[in-house]
Amino acid sequence: MSRLNIANGRIEMVHGSGGRAMVELIEQLFASAFANEWLAQGNDGARFNLPPGRVVMATDSHVVSPLFFPGGDIGALAVHGTINDVAMSGATPCFLSAGFILEEGFALADLKRIVDSMAAASRQAGVPIVTGDTKVVERGKADGVFINTTGVGVVPDGIELSGDRARPGDMILVSGPIGDHGVCILSLRESLGFESEIRSDSQALHGLVAAMLEAVPQLRCLRDPTRGGLANTLNELAQQSAVGMQLDERAIPIREQVRAACELLGLDPLYVANEGKLIAICPAQHADRLLQVMQAHPQGEQAAIIGRVVEDPHRFVQMQTLFGGNRMVDWLNGEQLPRIC
Amino acid sequence: MKYVDEFRDGDKARALAALIHTEADPARRYHLMEFCGGHTHAIFRYGIPDLLPDNVRLIHGPGCPVCVLPIGRLDMAIGLARRPDVILCTYGDMLRVPGSGRDSLMKVRAEGTDVRMLYSPADAITLAQRHPDRQVVFFAIGFETTTPPTALVLEQARALGLDNFSVFCNHVLTPAAMHAILNTGEAARGELRLDGFIGPAHVSTVIGSAPYEPFPAQYERPVVIAGFEPLDLLQAILLLVRQLNEGRCEVENQFTRAVTRDGNRKAQRLVERVFERRASFEWRGLGAIPDSALRIRDAYAAFDAERRFNLEPLEGRENKACACPSVLRGVKRPHECTLFGNPCTPDNPLGACMVSSEGACAAYYSYGRRIERRAIEAREVMP
Numbered sequence: 143m144s145r146l147n148i149a150n151g152r153i154e155m156v157h158g159s160g161g162r163a164m165v166e167l168i169e170q171l172f173a174s175a176f177a178n179e180w181l182a183q184g185n186d187g188a189r190f191n192l193p194p195g196r197v198v199m200a201t202d203s204h205v206v207s208p209l210f211f212p213g214g215d216i217g218a219l220a221v222h223g224t225i226n227d228v229a230m231s232g233a234t235p236c237f238l239s240a241g242f243i244l245e246e247g248f249a250l251a252d253l254k255r256i257v258d259s260m261a262a263a264s265r266q267a268g269v270p271i272v273t274g275d276t277k278v279v280e281r282g283k284a285d286g287v288f289i290n291t292t293g294v295g296v297v298p299d300g301i302e303l304s305g306d307r308a309r310p311g312d313m314i315l316v317s318g319p320i321g322d323h324g325v326c327i328l329s330l331r332e333s334l335g336f337e338s339e340i341r342s343d344s345q346a347l348h349g350l351v352a353a354m355l356e357a358v359p360q361l362r363c364l365r366d367p368t369r370g371g372l373a374n375t376l377n378e379l380a381q382q383s384a385v386g387m388q389l390d391e392r393a394i395p396i397r398e399q400v401r402a403a404c405e406l407l408g409l410d411p412l413y414v415a416n417e418g419k420l421i422a423i424c425p426a427q428h429a430d431r432l433l434q435v436m437q438a439h440p441q442g443e444q445a446a447i448i449g450r451v452v453e454d455p456h457r458f459v460q461m462q463t464l465f466g467g468n469r470m471v472d473w474l475n476g477e478q479l480p481r482i483c
Numbered sequence: 484m485k486y487v488d489e490f491r492d493g494d495k496a497r498a499l500a501a502l503i504h505t506e507a508d509p510a511r512r513y514h515l516m517e518f519c520g521g522h523t524h525a526i527f528r529y530g531i532p533d534l535l536p537d538n539v540r541l542i543h544g545p546g547c548p549v550c551v552l553p554i555g556r557l558d559m560a561i562g563l564a565r566r567p568d569v570i571l572c573t574y575g576d577m578l579r580v581p582g583s584g585r586d587s588l589m590k591v592r593a594e595g596t597d598v599r600m601l602y603s604p605a606d607a608i609t610l611a612q613r614h615p616d617r618q619v620v621f622f623a624i625g626f627e628t629t630t631p632p633t634a635l636v637l638e639q640a641r642a643l644g645l646d647n648f649s650v651f652c653n654h655v656l657t658p659a660a661m662h663a664i665l666n667t668g669e670a671a672r673g674e675l676r677l678d679g680f681i682g683p684a685h686v687s688t689v690i691g692s693a694p695y696e697p698f699p700a701q702y703e704r705p706v707v708i709a710g711f712e713p714l715d716l717l718q719a720i721l722l723l724v725r726q727l728n729e730g731r732c733e734v735e736n737q738f739t740r741a742v743t744r745d746g747n748r749k750a751q752r753l754v755e756r757v758f759e760r761r762a763s764f765e766w767r768g769l770g771a772i773p774d775s776a777l778r779i780r781d782a783y784a785a786f787d788a789e790r791r792f793n794l795e796p797l798e799g800r801e802n803k804a805c806a807c808p809s810v811l812r813g814v815k816r817p818h819e820c821t822l823f824g825n826p827c828t829p830d831n832p833l834g835a836c837m838v839s840s841e842g843a844c845a846a847y848y849s850y851g852r853r854i855e856r857r858a859i860e861a862r863e864v865m866p
Contacts, residue, residue, distance in 0.1 A: 401484055407602075408840075410528075465713045466493040466500075467530020472849040475829035475840075
């Protein structure tokens with residue numbers, strides 16, 4: 143078996159052909175980075191036991207452009223995104239899979255950077271990548287690399303989280319400032335050419351979720367406001383639960399730089415994507431306790447109560463503006479920004 | 484955020500709103516038209532109608548460039564995009580506007596044509612330099628605010644000697660449309676209730692306040708030029724209410740922080756060098772208006788897409804039930820259209836006013852729908 147030329151080599155069609163070149167790529171680049179006992183089994187699939195409870199499975203494909211950005215890259219994002227999807231069901235994430243679609247000609251050095259970042263993110267989160275797949279497509283048929291990750295987790299007994307459980311009177315909380323990821327990606331697009339110091343908020347939130355559920359097991363809904371941002375996610379929840387929502391614009395945390403960038407570009411931060419924030423809905427009597435626990439956690443220091451669930455047969459999300467008027471916060475129309483995650 | 488938050492201050496808003504409530508005469512009604520779609524958007528985004536007394540009503544004018552572009556012109560652009568040698572670029576708002584037969588630039592892009600979204604026309608020049616084997620066409624739309632940048636890229640293209648760059652020019656003029664609104668059949672029959680105009684600040688930074696002087700003089704309609712922040716709008720409304728109460732009729736400038744009587748002379752000279760007035764131009768909803776649009780001068784003919792590609796004028800097919808034309812003339816409100824909300828929505832726009840965030844229908848739908856919820860509800864229960 144020969145050594146891969148990681149510094150100068152590129153992905154070739156042969157790396158996806160099933161032959162020796164593919165084995166070299168998998169062993170020297172993927173297996174060594176992700177190393178764990180399940181991968182070491184060397185089988186097509188990973189075999190594992192799960193702790194008792196209901197099993198949750200979630201999948202997410204990642205096509206972000208550019209591949210590297212301040213605060214993360216496609217690899218870390220692929221790990222965080224799926225962990226968060228599993229965690230939003232109230233589950234403890236246990237295992238991940240990773241599928242790579244690689245474009246012929248993609249630099250091995252960039253691939254290694256991405257894989258190492260995935261491995262680091264997975265180790266930091268304590269959720270191992272136990273099985274995977276790679277495919278190579280001809281140059282021009284993909285954009286460098288696309289990554290699919292699937293996660294499996296277990297919901298402990300007594301936890302009932304679902305998007306249809308919001309009830310009038312409940313409080314709505316957000317775990318921190320919104321819009322960081324979308325504005326970070328936007329600022330890197332060559333057509334815009336502005337510089338910012340905004341970093342993506344890409345991070346795994348299962349630690350925060352565990353702390354929240356321990357303190358307030360009565361929590362009703364959790365969801366991460368990724369594409370479509372806070373506005374779309376709240377509309378989804380209002381739709382599912384057949385309720386309305388009333389937000390207070392003053393209470394919604396948004397970084398000054400994010401507000402300024404959105405102002406300049408005519409974007410509404412309520413619709414800009416996040417990759418490390420969550421929205422929580424809980425009965426009003428537990429809201430203060432939940433807020434305290436979130437603010438005491440490093441991933442929720444700037445958490446805030448941003449509104450409440452109301453009765454509304456129209457399922458409208460509305461917001462008291464800073465200015466004193468009331469406005470609708472509708473679903474996102476069209477696309478605000480392509481390929482952000 | 485400095486220079487922004489000051490103009491969105493809730494306490495000042497309440498104080499201004501209170502003044503409007505006090506000063507508006509309950510015995511009369513005030514019909515004020517905000518000409519510009521940017522104002523329409525801001526009015527709904529900040530919930531300004533909630534702050535006004537019932538007898539002060541805002542009418543949404545035709546100042547949304549996407550909305551007033553006739554379907555035939557869009558069909559011409561779609562035809563250009565379908566040419567295999569062309570890269571067609573334009574502003575994002577234009578991509579989803581439905582043309583004849585429900586085509587849009589977005590749809591023809593999905594068919595494999597090369598349509599790109601730009602933030603700045605300067606990017607079109609870069610694109611032309613990068614693709615010397617393709618024809619790059621900038622589909623230019625907009626009022627006086629977006630005209631100088633188009634003029635600038637035309638000058639650049641000529642200086643660079645680019646032979647693969649051209650502009651499909653659809654720039655239109657604000658004062659001409661205001662004249663047209665006051666000269667429609669509805670206006671003659673007294674169906675257009677319009678007591679005064681809120682004039683657009685950004686356009687006026689370029690053209691100045693002088694071009695509005697005929698409106699008080701000829702039509703007895705006061706004009707207050709206003710900025711785009713919510714406090715600017717409230718103040719402009721108050722100024723109009725005061726003019727009407729006092730029987731004054733003049734052009735007032737609320738946006739003194741950037742608008743002068745003469746405007747930006749440098750930009751005007753640039754536009755004058757590159758463009759000349761068309762004898763007449765078709766506006767969606769308003770029909771043909773004389774002297775209301777710009778074309779590229781002969782000196783720049785090589786960069787005029789209409790001439791380079793020998794474009795024939797096209798007659799677009801409107802959806803017959805679509806009330807965009809009446810909405811754009813200020814005689815119908817968006818929810819009075821039978822298509823509003825069902826089936827016409829921002830996700831499935833049938834008319835141009837539902838496409839752009841500056842369009843009155845989209846603003847109503849996205850921000851103000853709750854105000855008119857009964858009207859929509861009535862149609863939702865219909866089979």
